[in-house]
Structure formats: C-alpha cells, structure tokens
Amino acid sequence: MLLGRPWGRCNPGRCACLLILALLIDAVGLVLLLVGIFASLDYWDFFVYTGALILAFSLLFWITWYSLNIELSLEKLDL
Template sequence: MARKYDGVSHCRLALAFAVLMDLLGVISLLLGVFAQLEIKGRDFGDLLVYTGVLLVLLSMAGWVMWYSGNIEGLTSKKELRGAMGGAVDRLASSLSRRIRIPRTDGSPT
C-alpha cells in the first residue's frame, strides 16, 4: 500500500515561525534600505537593516526545525534495540551509576 503524502502536516508551528520571521525580516530589511526614516534628525534605517538580518537568521532555526521534523524513514528506538542495543544500554547504565554514586573511601576530596 502506498504511503499518503501529508505535505506540511508535521511541525506546522516551526513552519509558521520560519515563514513569519522571513516575512518580517525581509520587510524590515527593505524598509531600512529604501525608506527615508528620520525622526528628529536621527536615521533609523540601519536599525531596520540589522533587525531584518537578525529576523532572517532566526528564521533559519525555524526552517531547520521544520525540515528535521519532516524527515521520514528514520528508525525508531524500538527497532534499533536488539541484542546489541540491550548490552549497550546495560553498559551505559552501569557507567552512569558508578559516576553518580559518591565514593566513601575516607580520603579527603
């Protein structure tokens, strides 16, 4: 049976964040470059350019989250667990127990 393509159904919030930050960033960037924004003799164009660049960079985090949330075909933890997975889990838990338990051998710390 063929798998139905869901489109952007996964991570809609990350997609909305990325698109919103892109739109706000580009608008701010273009306003800062092309609009004459002087208030009481001060130019605010540079502030808008820097803000726009920052918003576009923030949108990159949203795009990465959206893209990584939509990756299909990754194996789950249950599928990865086999004979080797159980041994690795036991080794990791015994090592973490040894690190967590304080030593009381009487020597000053």
C-alpha cells in the same frame, strides 16, 4: 500530474506550526530589511541590521522543521 500526484496539493509535514512560524518570521525580517533599505530615515541602519538578524534567526525554525519531517524506517536505523 507530477509523479502520480494531482497538482495543487501541499503537505506541510508533521510540524505545520513551525512552518508557519518560520514563514512569519521571514516575512517580518524581510519587511524590516526593505524598510531600512528604501525608506529615507535617519535610523535606517536599525531596520537593516534587525531585519538581517531576524532572517538569520528564522533559519533555526527552518532547520528544525526540516529535521522533524525526515522520515526514516526502523530497519534503516538498525534498532
């Protein structure tokens, strides 16, 4: 038990679709990057640069997912 919660439970938050999309984009970017690094192709640089750009683009989804899952009470907002 970690902090009173049972092991094995995962809460993706309110925006599970953004989390899944961010994970898929990360996987695609990583695969392209690794293909560009380890495959013996004449156009390896296309895969390396495209994979790196896709990984950088996935940061937008991670930031959006994290920002939309911040919980703040109305008392703390002084509304």
